[in-house]
Amino acid sequence: xxxxxxxxxxxxxxxxxxxxxxxxxxxxxxxxxxxxxxxxxxxxxxxxxxxxxxxxxxxxxxxxxxxxxxxxxxxxxxxxxxxxxxxxxxxxxxxxxxxxxxxxxxxxxxxxxxxxxxxxxxxxxxxxxxxxxxxxxxxxxxxxxxxxxxxxxxxxxxxxxxxxxxxxxxxxxxxxxxxxxxxxxxxxxxxxxxxxxxxxxxxxxxxxxxxxxxxxxxxxxxxxxxxxxxxxxxxxxxxxxxxxxxxxxxxxxxxxxxxxxxxxxxxxxxxxxxxxxxxxxxxxxxxxxxxxxxxxxxxxxxxxxxxxxxxxxxxxxxxxxxxxxxxxxxxxxxxxxxxxxxxxxxxxxxxxxxxxxxxxxxxxxxxxxxxxxxxxxxxxxxxxxxxxxxxxxxxxxxxxxxxxxxxxxxxxxxxxxxxxxxxxxxxxxxxxxxxxxxxxxxxxxxxxxxxxxxxxxxxxxxxxxxxxxxxxxxxxxxxxxxxxxxxxxxxxxxxxxxxxxxxxxxxxxxxxxxxxxxxxxxxxxxxxxxxxxxxxxxxxxxxxxxxxxxxxxxxxxxxxxxxxxxxxxxxxxxxxxxxxxxxxxxxxxxxxxxxxxxxxxxxxxxxxxxxxxxxxxxxxxxxxxxxxxxxxxxxxxxxxxxxxxxxxxxxxxxxxxxxxxxxxxxxxxxxxxxxxxxxxxxxxxxxxxxxxxxxxxxxxxxxxxxxxxxxxxxxxxxxxxxxxxxxxxxxxxxxxxxxxxxxxxxxxxxxxxxxxxxxxxxxxxxxxxxxxxxxxxxxxxxxxxxxxxxxxxxxxxxxx
Numbered sequence: 152x153x154x155x156x157x158x159x160x161x162x163x164x165x166x167x168x169x170x171x172x173x174x175x176x177x178x179x180x181x182x183x184x185x186x187x188x189x190x191x192x193x194x195x196x197x198x199x200x201x202x203x204x205x206x207x208x209x210x211x212x213x214x215x216x217x218x219x220x221x222x223x224x225x226x227x228x229x230x231x232x233x234x235x236x237x238x239x240x241x242x243x244x245x246x247x248x249x250x251x252x253x254x255x256x257x258x259x260x261x262x263x264x265x266x267x268x269x270x271x272x273x274x275x276x277x278x279x280x281x282x283x284x285x286x287x288x289x290x291x292x293x294x295x296x297x298x299x300x301x302x303x304x305x306x307x308x309x310x311x312x313x314x315x316x317x318x319x320x321x322x323x324x325x326x327x328x329x330x331x332x333x334x335x336x337x338x339x340x341x342x343x344x345x346x347x348x349x350x351x352x353x354x355x356x357x358x359x360x361x362x363x364x365x366x367x368x369x370x371x372x373x374x375x376x377x378x379x380x381x382x383x384x385x386x387x388x389x390x391x392x393x394x395x396x397x398x399x400x401x402x403x404x405x406x407x408x409x410x411x412x413x414x415x416x417x418x419x420x421x422x423x424x425x426x427x428x429x430x431x432x433x434x435x436x437x438x439x440x441x442x443x444x445x446x447x448x449x450x451x452x453x454x455x456x457x458x459x460x461x462x463x464x465x466x467x468x469x470x471x472x473x474x475x476x477x478x479x480x481x482x483x484x485x486x487x488x489x490x491x492x493x494x495x496x497x498x499x500x501x502x503x504x505x506x507x508x509x510x511x512x513x514x515x516x517x518x519x520x521x522x523x524x525x526x527x528x529x530x531x532x533x534x535x536x537x538x539x540x541x542x543x544x545x546x547x548x549x550x551x552x553x554x555x556x557x558x559x560x561x562x563x564x565x566x567x568x569x570x571x572x573x574x575x576x577x578x579x580x581x582x583x584x585x586x587x588x589x590x591x592x593x594x595x596x597x598x599x600x601x602x603x604x605x606x607x608x609x610x611x612x613x614x615x616x617x618x619x620x621x622x623x624x625x626x627x628x629x630x631x632x633x634x635x636x637x638x639x640x641x642x643x644x645x646x647x648x649x650x651x652x653x654x655x656x657x658x659x660x661x662x663x664x665x666x667x668x669x670x671x672x673x674x675x676x677x678x679x680x681x682x683x684x685x686x687x688x689x690x691x692x693x694x695x696x697x698x699x700x701x702x703x704x705x706x707x708x709x710x711x712x713x714x715x716x717x718x719x720x721x722x723x724x725x726x727x728x729x730x731x732x733x734x735x736x737x738x739x740x741x742x743x744x745x746x747x748x749x750x751x752x753x754x755x756x757x758x759x760x761x762x763x764x765x766x767x768x769x770x771x772x773x774x775x776x777x778x779x780x781x782x783x784x785x786x787x788x789x790x791x792x793x794x795x796x797x798x799x800x801x802x803x804x805x806x807x808x809x810x811x812x813x814x815x816x817x818x819x820x821x822x823x824x825x826x827x828x829x830x831x832x833x834x835x836x837x838x839x840x841x842x843x844x845x846x847x848x849x850x851x852x853x854x855x856x857x858x859x860x861x862x863x864x865x866x867x868x869x870x871x872x873x874x875x876x877x878x879x880x881x882x883x884x885x886x887x888x889x890x891x892x893x894x895x896x897x898x899x900x901x902x903x904x905x906x907x908x909x910x911x912x913x914x915x916x917x918x919x920x921x922x923x924x925x926x927x928x929x930x931x932x933x934x935x936x937x938x939x940x941x942x943x944x945x946x947x948x949x950x951x
Contacts, residue, residue: 205250263283322393409449441474446483469489485499526544876936
């Protein structure tokens with residue numbers, strides 16, 4: 152057996168500096184970095200930030216840390232769409248892929264998220280919706296995807312550029328969709344002017360995918376073409392809805408500066424490729440041309456609130472636009488249109504552009520106003536793993552004082568007249584009584600609120616030129632409460648977990664027997680006994696902790712319904728994890744500490760020990776581990792896993808690794824049972840910022856392709872546990888640090904495996920696919936470990 156470790160250091164220049172020209176008292180900072188071809192962003196009604204990665208198809212979720220005013224991206228995507236691939240690798244086709252998202256007008260109750268993407272199987276655009284899981288709103292239910300409308304290109308030769316892909320709900324509650332001209336290079340028959348193509352259109356459908364009968368061309372055509380609402384577009388990159396009027400504005404990359412903005416109107420014809428004859432619909436000219444203040448190629452737009460924003464009054468009600476710039480320029484621009492009644496373009500921020508990790512230019516696309524009143528925009532290009540989100544905030548603002556309530560929230564025998572106030576002169580208070588969070592669109596407080604039945608009044612104060620106040624609330628319980636029943640609190644069932652395993656404290660089964668679950672407030676988790684532990688999200692019904700030591704942990708959950716309080720306890724026993732041994736073939740813990748031998752400690756059959764070549768570039772790590780720093784190799788016999796796994800058609804590959812960097816590719820082999828770069832039984836590898844696994848079956852080629860990989864930005868330079876599981880039914884999972892991040896399928900059997908191939912760690916058998924980093928453990932199972940098994944091995948840690 153040959154263990155090859157021919158490794159060479161690699162470094163990549165990483166210039167993250169930006170040249171930015173902003174008005175006084177504004178600051179611009181990167182809030183999220185290292186995105187893979189980001190192409191759209193949107194804030195959900197509950198304040199989370201959703202990000203589309205166009206080429207990976209991942210829809211990411213980022214959350215704000217209010218105390219630090221920072222944003223972080225969840226490790227697991229909300230959903231991953233099946234965008235075009237070639238040989239299992241995403242295709243980098245200009246504007247194809249995941250292009251836009253929108254939230255259902257009733258998102259708080261429905262959880263529906265709408266998306267526009269180019270589908271891999273059909274190779275045509277699709278609009279679908281997916282539904283957030285009720286158990287974890289940061290993830291979509293896997294089986295919830297619903298196809299609403301297919302939108303094939305007008306020509307099979309379409310390049311995937313000028314794809315359109317903006318989706319937005321209008322003030323009428325209908326979903327609007329844009330498509331581009333597909334950049335086919337030939338416009339015979341003017342497909343953008345036809346009612347029997349989906350090219351160059353604005354489409355309008357109901358939230359369930361049905362077509363409104365009042366669409367302007369409904370009677371002139373048939374089928375899904377009845378969704379056509381307006382036509383004559385070239386490259387309608389994005390749309391934005393005016394928060395006051397409900398009108399939609401489409402950002403169209405056309406004209407000498409590709410900077411046109413149109414109002415979306417029923418039956419409008421925006422005139423692209425109008426080649427004579429009687430035009431369909433009503434000819435319309437641009438509402439504004441964004442490049443009049445400099446810059447070109449409009450890629451995004453966002454309306455700034457007319458009141459209550461944190462920017463100075465100059466910008467109240469303005470329309471901010473992102474301008475990509477020319478393809479020959481490394482910089483773009485952000486400008487604004489003064490108002491919906493004054494379409495004058497004004498420059499705001501020039502020289503907008505950064506460099507990604509490979510030194511390429513990334514420029515502005517998309518724009519949105521965040522819940523903090525700051526302007527967010529994406530920086531990206533056709534191909535980058537260094538896309539990012541920047542946030543522009545006004546820094547010279549005071550903050551509005553929080554609203555106060557009189558009388559205060561309490562229990563009262565009769566209704567109350569509630570007065571709201573703030574000590575900030577001139578501030579406007581917006582409030583709600585339906586348990587939702589107040590926004591600038593919520594009712595304005597003007598006269599005392601008559602509270603005649605139990606409710607929670609929430610309020611927030613706004614003043615132009617100020618940061619808005621925090622959201623304040625008061626609970627009012629009205630009437631005779633003598634028959635009130637206290638909450639039925641459930642702290643979850645007792646359970647046994649492993650040390651160092653993230654553990655959920657689940658109080659979600661708690662309920663109010665009076666039927667007023669909205670009043671269940673003041674959730675508080677406390678630890679009553681056991682080794683010291685830190686509770687995360689201790690004031691939420693679902694909290695977390697990580698047991699650092701073995702022992703019995705007892706926690707209490709206290710919940711109030713505004714009148715009575717109740718508690719419940721849960722006991723969690725943490726034990727030291729032991730590695731799963733069922734199905735194990737070989738195990739390497741790299742605990743030797745010296746010499747040239749790496750022993751197989753699996754204890755199964757004849758051990759397959761590895762011998763490192765003398766003089767190789769490696770170092771033993773204190774406490775166990777092998778650091779691969781350069782060229783080395785080792786020899787040994789064939790891997791017994793080949794024969795064992797062929798009989799089971801199941802496989803688990805596991806490793807604890809600390810990559811030296813996130814740019815090594817090839818892919819760089821971590822574990823491999825192979826004979827050359829083009830022939831293998833299996834390989835666990837690193838390909839840039841993704842983990843990539845190739846396994847040979849009678850349905851793949853001899854190289855185990857197409858491979859199955861995690862999304863990008865998963866690899867870090869921290870110690871990481873990686874596990875690949877292939878089951879006999881063909882289903883595949885990749886786990887990182889105990890969490891399932893990738894699911895896929897790999898059909899076929901292992902009957903074609905070659906039992907003479909060498910097991911290789913840190914390289915290919917031929918020495919030309921080296922991997923740099925620290926190896927702390929490697930294991931091979933001829934059994935598909937369960938999710939619990941993987942979690943147990945992760946909790947067991949290294950050196951076990």
